[in-house]
Every structure is written in structure tokens, then in C-alpha cells.
Amino acid sequence: VVQKGPECLRELIEMGVKFTLNPESVTGYDLAREGGHSQRRILHAADSTGREIEEVLIARCREHENIVFWEDMAAIDLLTASKWLGMPRKEDYCWGTYALSRESGKVHAFVAGATLLASGGAGKVYLYTTNPDIATGDGVAMALRAGARIANMEFFQFHPTCLYHPAVKNFLISEAVRGEGAILKLKDGSAFMAAYDERKELAPRDIVARAIDYEMKKSGDDCVFLDISFKPADFIKERFPLIYTTCLKLGIDITKEPIPVVPAAHYLCGGVQVDRLGKTSLPGLYASGEVSCTGLHGANRLASNSLLEAIVYSSQAAASALKEQAVQKLTLPEFPQWRYTHKDDPDEKVVITQNWDEIRRFMWNYVGIVRSQKRLLRAKRRINSLVHELHEFYWDQALSVDLLELRNIAVVAELIISSALYRRESRGLHYNIDYPDSDPDWLADTIIENGQCYSAKRAE
Numbered sequence: 001v002v003q004k005g006p007e008c009l010r011e012l013i014e015m016g017v018k019f020t021l022n023p024e025s026v027t028g029y030d031l032a033r034e035g036g037h038s039q040r041r042i043l044h045a046a047d048s049t050g051r052e053i054e055e056v057l058i059a060r061c062r063e064h065e066n067i068v069f070w071e072d073m074a075a076i077d078l079l080t081a082s083k084w085l086g087m088p089r090k091e092d093y094c095w096g097t098y099a100l101s102r103e104s105g106k107v108h109a110f111v112a113g114a115t116l117l118a119s120g121g122a123g124k125v126y127l128y129t130t131n132p133d134i135a136t137g138d139g140v141a142m143a144l145r146a147g148a149r150i151a152n153m154e155f156f157q158f159h160p161t162c163l164y165h166p167a168v169k170n171f172l173i174s175e176a177v178r179g180e181g182a183i184l185k186l187k188d189g190s191a192f193m194a195a196y197d198e199r200k201e202l203a204p205r206d207i208v209a210r211a212i213d214y215e216m217k218k219s220g221d222d223c224v225f226l227d228i229s230f231k232p233a234d235f236i237k238e239r240f241p242l243i244y245t246t247c248l249k250l251g252i253d254i255t256k257e258p259i260p261v262v263p264a265a266h267y268l269c270g271g272v273q274v275d276r277l278g279k280t281s282l283p284g285l286y287a288s289g290e291v292s293c294t295g296l297h298g299a300n301r302l303a304s305n306s307l308l309e310a311i312v313y314s315s316q317a318a319a320s321a322l323k324e325q326a327v328q329k330l331t332l333p334e335f336p337q338w339r340y341t342h343k344d345d346p347d348e349k350v351v352i353t354q355n356w357d358e359i360r361r362f363m364w365n366y367v368g369i370v371r372s373q374k375r376l377l378r379a380k381r382r383i384n385s386l387v388h389e390l391h392e393f394y395w396d397q398a399l400s401v402d403l404l405e406l407r408n409i410a411v412v413a414e415l416i417i418s419s420a421l422y423r424r425e426s427r428g429l430h431y432n433i434d435y436p437d438s439d440p441d442w443l444a445d446t447i448i449e450n451g452q453c454y455s456a457k458r459a460e
Contacts, residue, residue: 001296001305004312009043012311017056019043034175034303036204042304047174047240050307070110072102074401075119075138078146078285079111079335092147094285098338100399107338107399113330114284114321117143117272118314121290122156122412123170124405126265127364130162130172136405137412139291143272144411149281150448151293152270153412154419155429157301158369159266160184160208163259164223165250173226173243173261175303178202180239182228184212185258187221206300206429209263213369216262225258263369267306269297269429270419273447278317281449286317295445295458299428344398351393352402355386359406359413367417373434376421383414419446422453 013019020043022030031040045052061067079095081087096111119139123131144150161173178184178201183191196211197203203211212224228236233255237244240254247254271293278286289310296309362382366375387410394407423446425439426432444455 001294001309001312004315005308008308008311008315011315012053012056015056015060017045017053019045019049019052032176032179032304033202034179035202035208036199036302037179037202042176044176044304046238047176047242049304053307053311070099070108073099073108074102074404075099075142076107076399076404078115078142078282079109080146080282081333082147084335085333089147093283094146095333095335097142098335100401100404102401105399107340109335109338111332111335113325113328113332114286116278116314116317116321117280117285117287117291118289118310119291121268122409123265123268125360125363125409125412125416126156126368127360128162128262129265130159130170131265132170136409137268138405138408139287140268140271140415141408141411143280143282143285143287143291144415144448146282146285147450148285149273150271150415151273151445152299152419153268153415153448154423154446155269155297155299156265156416157205157267157269157429158209158263160205160212160263161226161259161261162264162266163247163250164262165252165260167250168246170264171246172266173259174240175205177226177228177240177243177259178208179303180228181231182226184208184261185225185227186215186219187225192224204300205266205303206431209369210431212261212263223260223262226261227258228254229256229258231255265364267301269293269299269301270415270446273445274313274317276316277320278313279320286321288313288317293445299430348393348397349402352400352406355390356402356406356409359383359386359409363413363416367413367420369431371420371430371432373421373432376417376432379413379417380421383410383417386410387414415448418448418453422446422455 020030029043032042032044033040076098078097080092082089082092094115096115099108099110117139121131121135122137123129123135163171163173184193184201185191192215193200193211197207236255244254268290271291272280272287274280274287274292274294278288280287294309294313362379366379390407390410397403423430423442425435425442427438444457447454447456
């Protein structure tokens with residue numbers, strides 16, 4: 001990432017991505033500083049950097065004659081040679097995916113010599129999250145079912161500052177707000193972060209989130225407050241236009257009053273383990289972005305590193321796939337048509353809603369910011385029962401996006417719980433009150449593969 005990052009950023013700029021400029025900066029760009037950073041080093045596009053990059057990349061893709069978009073599709077399972085063609089597991093290969101059309105209800109087989117998972121995160125496994133509704137861990141769940149190696153699922157990052165408002169369920173108050181000097185305060189107006197870390201509001205996210213969680217539990221308050229109103233109003237409006245306008249629509253003028261905030265599930269540091277070329281342990285399958293586990297984030301991601309990681313590893317994976325396709329000259333196999341054997345029972349749709357709600361609630365209560373062995377074991381017993389129930393339910397119902405996402409979120413929950421139980425220490429985002437200290441013997445990845453959980457040192 002360090003070596004390839006500048007090159008990838010230059011490519012984005014050439015494609016038309018407009019990062020915020022600053023004529024007084026040595027680089028010519030406005031550089032932001034966020035939690036855990038010692039220097040200003042983050043390129044940004046006001047406070048909507050991800051959206052700017054995504055919109056430009058989509059526009060460039062739509063201009064390319066060889067790129068076809070299939071929208072409103074939901075992946076079901078990966079096409080592996082062992083499961084669908086009867087090949088031995090030792091000769092396994094990923095040939096694409098089955099996917100469900102939301103509009104028609106038909107299942108399509110997308111067959112390819114190289115498949116890239118870029119399905120994002122899994123924040124919806126928790127009751128409160130900054131993630132969109134589609135962040136249901138589909139890529140991780142599909143990769144696990146296909147036999148790919150999964151790593152470090154216990155390290156789920158909770159963003160300290162999600163907007164607390166009944167009309168908005170997942171609006172993120174960027175860490176850059178704290179980077180520009182905003183102060184976390186209690187209801188009475190007193191600042192509290194100095195009691196937890198000398199870096200105060202700029203401490204890493206795990207420390208800030210646990211501090212807020214502790215203060216809320218101690219006081220019984222529903223939220224804390226983030227105050228940047230002491231900065232000039234014009235600066236706030238120019239630096240944080242999306243946050244300013246969103247809050248203003250909700251009756252909160254952040255140039256004059258503090259913002260009510262709470263921690264919420266934000267980013268999965270674990271995922272499908274990949275090497276430096278974005279390759280997974282399953283030949284033919286690549287992964288990039290939040291669905292992957294590259295090792296860059298360790299046990300606690302630093303703010304804004306994930307966008308750069310996604311860009312670099314996507315570039316690496318694309319180059320690697322093209323090179324391998326040119327050498328191997330693969331013949332694409334034929335996969336069987338999907339068999340529509342499920343019945344559609346409207347009365348059973350309540351099962352999806354009930355199980356979805358139950359998983360998200362016990363994950364928040366038992367496997368959240370602060371964990372214990374007792375709570376983890378309670379969650380493990382419940383998820384084991386639910387996974388068994390859902391397996392039977394899945395094969396007895398007509399396919400729907402809600403059913404697919406419930407199936408996947410249950411798998412992700414099981415992975416997080418199992419990994420958290422396995423790691424008997426506290427490190428980064430995984431904080432267990434029964435094992436409050438870090439142990440050097442646990443300085444390794446937590447791996448789940450073929451139903452087994454074990455530790456493995458990452459190759460240098």
C-alpha cells in the first residue's frame with residue numbers, strides 16, 4: 001500500500017477525482033488529520049471522499065465498451081468446481097457466482113476465469129451501525145461456504161461518533177471533525193477524553209468508543225456530544241458541507257451547538273484472507289476492500305486507511321488476474337441451471353424478521369464494544385441454534401434477498417463469536433474484560449478454515 005498508493009492516487013486524479021485543494025499546502029492538496037494520526041496526511045474531497053471516488057469510477061466504467069453492469073442482483077453462492085462439478089477439493093477453483101435478480105426472481109450463473117469479491121462490510125450484524133442496509137457480510141459468508149480462508153473476524157471496529165437522532169439511523173460524523181479540533185462532552189458540557197488517553201479526542205477509535213460507552217453506561221444518558229461550534233462558521237460549512245447540511249435539516253446547527261453522537265458498528269478489519277496480489281486461498285477468487293483481510297489494519301484500523309487499501313488491492317488483483325488469464329488460457333466450464341425447488345410461504349416471512357432482529361440484538365449486547373467470556377458463550381449457544389434452524393428454513397423457502405442476507409449475517413455472526421472466544425486476550429478492537437491485557441503469544445492472525453479455528457503468524 002505504501003509503495004503503490006501514490007501511483008493509484010495519481011491514476012484516480014487522472015480519471016477525474018477532484019480532491020480538495022489547498023494552495024498553501026506543499027502538495028497543493030488539503031491534507032486532513034484523524035484519530036491516531038501523527039501528521040496531516042489524508043487526501044479528501046470535502047467530507048464525501050468515498051462518494052467522489054465511486055462516482056468517478058462508475059462513470060469511467062460506463063464509458064468502457066467491454067464492461068457490462070448487472071444491477072439489482074444478489075449473489076447466492078460462489079461457483080466452485082468441487083461443489084457444483086464434483087471435482088476433488090484439492091483441485092478446487094472458483095468459476096464465478098450464482099446470483100438472484102431482484103426484479104424477476106430468476107437465478108443467473110455468471111461464469112468467469114477470475115472472480116473478485118468486493119461486497120463491502122458486515123455492519124448490519126449489529127443493532128446500531130453506520131453502514132448501509134446492504135452491508136450484510138455476503139462476500140465473507142460465500143467465501144467461507146466455498147472453502148476460502150477467513151481471518152481476524154473478532155476485530156470489528158465501532159466508530160465513536162454516529163449521529164444520534166430518531167430520524168436518522170446510520171449517519172456518520174466523520175473522524176475528521178475531531179481531527180479539526182472538535183471536543184467530546186457530556187450532557188453537562190464537561191470534556192472527558194483526557195481521563196482516558198493523553199491524545200484525548202485523537203486517540204484511536206477503540207479507545208474513544210470504549211470511553212464513550214463507559215460514560216454512557218455510568219450516566220445512563222443516551223448519547224454524548226461532539227462540539228466544534230467554537231470554530232468559525234464558514235470553516236465548518238466549507239470543510240464539512242454534508243455533515244452541516246444533514247444536521248441542519250434535523251434542527252441541529254453545528255456552527256452553534258454540539259452534535260449528539262453514539263458509537264456504532266463501523267468497519268470489519270477481518271474478512272477473506274488475501275495475499276499482496278489480492279488472491280484468496282481459493283484459486284480463481286480475489287477479494288478487495290472491506291470484505292478482505294489484507295493484514296494492513298491489524299487489530300485496529302486507522303481512519304481513512306481503508307479507502308487507499310481498497311484502491312491498491314483492487315489494482316493489484318486486476319493486474320494479477322489479467323496476467324494469470326493470459327498464461328492459463330482457461331476453458332470455462334458449464335454449470336447446471338438453478339433448480340427452483342423452494343416454496344413461497346408468506347406466513348413464514350415473519351421468521352426472517354424475527355431472526356434478523358434477534359441476531360442483531362444479541363450481537364450488540366453480547367459481542368459489542370466490551371465483551372466477556374460469559375456473554376460470548378451465551379451468544380455462541382444462541383447462534384449455533386439459529387444457524388441450525390436457518391439451514392432447514394433456507395432450503396424450504398423461495399429465494400429472496402432478505403432470506404439470502406439473513407443466511408449470510410448468521411454466518412458472519414458465528415464467525416465473529418467463534419473468533420472472539422478463541423482469542424483469550426484483549427488487543428485493539430477486541431476487548432474482553434476477563435482477559436484485559438494483551439499477550440505477545442497471541443500476536444497472530446485468527447484463522448477459520450474448513451470448520452477449524454487456529455492461530456497463524458503472517459508471513460513477512
